[in-house]
Amino acid sequence: MIKIVKRDQPSRAIFFLTPILAIFLTLVAGGLIFYIIGFKPFEALKFFFIVPIADMYGFSELLLKATPLCLIAIGLSFCFKSNNWNIGAEGQLTFGAIVSGGVALIFYEQEGFYILPIVILAGAIGGMLYASIPAILKTYFNTNEILVSLMLVYVSKLILDYLVVGPWSNPEGFNFPETRQFSDSARLPILFEGLRIHAGIFLALAAVVASWFIFYKTYLGFQMKVSGFSLKTAKYAGYKGKKMIILVFLISGACAGLAGVGEITGPIGQLHREVSPDYGFTAIIVAFLGRLHPIGIIFASLIVAITYLGAETAQIFMQIPKYTGQVFQGMILFFLLASDYLLFFKIKFTGLKK
Amino acid sequence: MHKIFIRSFVSSLVFLFTLTVAAVAKDVKAAFVYIGPTGDHGWTYQHDVGRKAVEAAGFKTTYVEGVPESADAERVLRQLANSGHDVIFTTSFGYMNPTNKVAKEFPNVKFEHATGYKREHPNVSTYAARFYEGRAILGTIAGTMTKSNVIGYVASFPIPEVIRGINSFTLAAQKVNPNIKTKIVWAFTWYDPGKESEAAKALIDQGADIIAQHTDSTAIVQIAEKAGVYAFGQASDMDKFAPKAVLTSVENNWGPYYVERVKAVANGTWSQKDTWHGIGDGMVVISDLDSAMPSDLQAKVKKLQADLASGKVHAFTGPIYDQKGDLMVAAGKTADDGMLAGMMTYVKGVEGDIPK
Numbered sequence: 149m150i151k152i153v154k155r156d157q158p159s160r161a162i163f164f165l166t167p168i169l170a171i172f173l174t175l176v177a178g179g180l181i182f183y184i185i186g187f188k189p190f191e192a193l194k195f196f197f198i199v200p201i202a203d204m205y206g207f208s209e210l211l212l213k214a215t216p217l218c219l220i221a222i223g224l225s226f227c228f229k230s231n232n233w234n235i236g237a238e239g240q241l242t243f244g245a246i247v248s249g250g251v252a253l254i255f256y257e258q259e260g261f262y263i264l265p266i267v268i269l270a271g272a273i274g275g276m277l278y279a280s281i282p283a284i285l286k287t288y289f290n291t292n293e294i295l296v297s298l299m300l301v302y303v304s305k306l307i308l309d310y311l312v313v314g315p316w317s318n319p320e321g322f323n324f325p326e327t328r329q330f331s332d333s334a335r336l337p338i339l340f341e342g343l344r345i346h347a348g349i350f351l352a353l354a355a356v357v358a359s360w361f362i363f364y365k366t367y368l369g370f371q372m373k374v375s376g377f378s379l380k381t382a383k384y385a386g387y388k389g390k391k392m393i394i395l396v397f398l399i400s401g402a403c404a405g406l407a408g409v410g411e412i413t414g415p416i417g418q419l420h421r422e423v424s425p426d427y428g429f430t431a432i433i434v435a436f437l438g439r440l441h442p443i444g445i446i447f448a449s450l451i452v453a454i455t456y457l458g459a460e461t462a463q464i465f466m467q468i469p470k471y472t473g474q475v476f477q478g479m480i481l482f483f484l485l486a487s488d489y490l491l492f493f494k495i496k497f498t499g500l501k502k
Numbered sequence: 503m504h505k506i507f508i509r510s511f512v513s514s515l516v517f518l519f520t521l522t523v524a525a526v527a528k529d530v531k532a533a534f535v536y537i538g539p540t541g542d543h544g545w546t547y548q549h550d551v552g553r554k555a556v557e558a559a560g561f562k563t564t565y566v567e568g569v570p571e572s573a574d575a576e577r578v579l580r581q582l583a584n585s586g587h588d589v590i591f592t593t594s595f596g597y598m599n600p601t602n603k604v605a606k607e608f609p610n611v612k613f614e615h616a617t618g619y620k621r622e623h624p625n626v627s628t629y630a631a632r633f634y635e636g637r638a639i640l641g642t643i644a645g646t647m648t649k650s651n652v653i654g655y656v657a658s659f660p661i662p663e664v665i666r667g668i669n670s671f672t673l674a675a676q677k678v679n680p681n682i683k684t685k686i687v688w689a690f691t692w693y694d695p696g697k698e699s700e701a702a703k704a705l706i707d708q709g710a711d712i713i714a715q716h717t718d719s720t721a722i723v724q725i726a727e728k729a730g731v732y733a734f735g736q737a738s739d740m741d742k743f744a745p746k747a748v749l750t751s752v753e754n755n756w757g758p759y760y761v762e763r764v765k766a767v768a769n770g771t772w773s774q775k776d777t778w779h780g781i782g783d784g785m786v787v788i789s790d791l792d793s794a795m796p797s798d799l800q801a802k803v804k805k806l807q808a809d810l811a812s813g814k815v816h817a818f819t820g821p822i823y824d825q826k827g828d829l830m831v832a833a834g835k836t837a838d839d840g841m842l843a844g845m846m847t848y849v850k851g852v853e854g855d856i857p858k
Binding site (some may be wrong): 203209210309310313314322323324325326329343344394411414415416418420421422423424425456458460461463464467469470471490 | 539564565566567568569570571572573574576577578580581582585595596599619659660661662690815843844846856
């Protein structure tokens with residue numbers, strides 16, 4: 149007989165094993181899907197997960213793609229750890245990009261070492277400002293931060309639309325919806341000639357180290373953890389809940405804003421309508437796949453990034469529809485949530501009852 | 503003897519040469535980068551129809567669909583240039599800067615960018631279609647067929663391409679019916695069946711009995727079919743989605759251009775070009791006219807089509823006034839391509855303001 153028994157305590161080993169199990173199940177299910185729609189499963193998986201990063205260029209593109217995902221997911225982990233459901237990182241990214249892009253345009257055709265730091269700072273501040281809206285509404289007006297942060301995503305995209313179509317559009321650009329190209333002083337430096345990987349990766353790594361320190365070495369990290377387990381306990385312990393909520397939202401917004409800066413001052417070099425292919429939403433998968441742990445998030449961002457690259461390669465070389473990349477992202481989250489069941493329950497094999 | 507030898511030598515050389523040219527021609531590979539899914543029955547669908555024409559002409563093709571205009575476009579382009587493609591068609595405006603950037607790194611690969619204006623390197627060409635010619639025909643039909651004198655128009659983004667279409671449509675409609683008004687709803691999307699449906703419903707509620715569209719999905723013609731009003735198909739022949747509502751469609755016909763350009767690459771005759779083709783060159787095609795249209799209107803439309811094709815009639819012939827009543831194009835003059843390319847003001851008879 150198979151019996152399902154509730155665990156006394158969530159298993160720590162399983163906590164870190166289930167993401168690996170989820171990835172394995174995704175590969176199996178993905179192979180099966182490829183087989184059903186008429187492709188050789190192993191060849192397809194090879195083009196999906198190995199070919200894109202088989203050379204130096206491919207690997208640099210993987211890091212380029214993982215950088216914003218990692219940065220946003222680190223920021224989101226502050227919110228999620230403390231029971232604050234910030235779903236609007238995409239909006240904070242967009243608004244950060246708007247503010248930093250606006251500053252970069254002020255410095256159009258100007259040179260100077262001071263420009264880039266100002267542009268970066270502006271992006272972080274933009275993200276923080278935008279994240280403070282759901283935070284303040286939640287703490288002082290008791291609104292639901294999920295709805296507010298999510299709806300603000302669409303608002304930010306409309307603001308961006310308005311700016312690139314109207315006041316900020318390139319005067320020499322025949323009224324097409326895009327700004328001028330930023331001057332080189334407002335661009336993040338490229339790390340290797342011929343590759344696109346830029347200094348933004350150091351921002352992501354700095355965020356990883358800082359978040360690890362805050363989570364595990366500071367009082368704030370402890371407060372976040374307690375609030376995550378039980379808000380009542382946190383209140384009972386006398387933590388200043390409101391201050392913490394606003395703080396985690398600001399951190400989260402700053403990270404998302406910086407991710408936006410990385411995109412527009414890195415590979416794109418201007419503002420236009422499509423700054424991010426929904427990094428802010430995909431980063432939610434990354435945060436959970438990485439178990440809200442800084443090291444876990446690094447690996448998770450690399451794995452999710454490869455689903456983007458793999459989808460392109462698979463379409464170019466095998467004519468597999470590119471949208472299968474999104475199927476893979478969905479499956480990873482699905483299997484992760486499903487296998488979380490094992491955290492709280494265990495399967496027991498017992499002898500037949502007489 | 504000697505002569506015969508030389509002759510056979512020369513002929514065999516010629517033979518060998520044609521053989522290599524033929525072999526090279528067969529080896530040319532074309533790639534297409536799409537903004538949407540190939541099944542949108544609009545913009546991307548028609549580009550893919552063009553790609554299939556290239557396949558039918560004996561060339562190998564590759565495509566990547568749903569490529570966002572973000573930092574990802576550049577990677578896709580570089581990968582295609584790196585994997586043995588000789589000519590790459592980038593079929594959305596937002597690919598303009600990545601196209602030119604990657605073109606610089608791959609001087610031996612030809613790039614063809616749709617709807618843009620930047621040709622920074624000798625291996626970049628641009629191409630676009632004079633869709634406004636098709637819209638002049640739709641305007642003529644709408645002005646004749648409307649009973650409420652209110653025509654609805656679902657627009658995508660306030661860029662010259664779209665404004666030009668609205669103006670061309672309205673001018674043609676006014677010519678046959680001076681009392682008409684064009685009401686615009688901006689959907690701020692190229693493809694979103696939900697938003698497009700809402701826009702169409704709003705226009706029908708405001709009394710529009712004909713709906714034109716500059717967005718790509720089939721949602722609008724289907725809403726029109728249900729509401730019992732007329733509509734026009736966009737990009738592809740949308741008659742089968744709404745047989746009663748659709749009076750005709752303006753089809754984007756990229757196939758002939760694509761085949762011509764890929765063949766030019768194969769023959770080594772490809773050179774940089776800025777192409778802006780209309781009805782005359784077959785890049786803009788008018789679908790079959792619906793039988794709901796009276797025969798004299800059908801004849802009128804056919805004549806206008808022929809005149810636009812031959813250049814006898816220009817869709818923007820003066821006098822043209824803007825909304826404020828200021829003269830845009832003097833009587834007897836036609837708008838030049840520079841004015842058309844940057845057009846950002848409505849003509850008289852269009853209601854509302856351009857979103858700023």
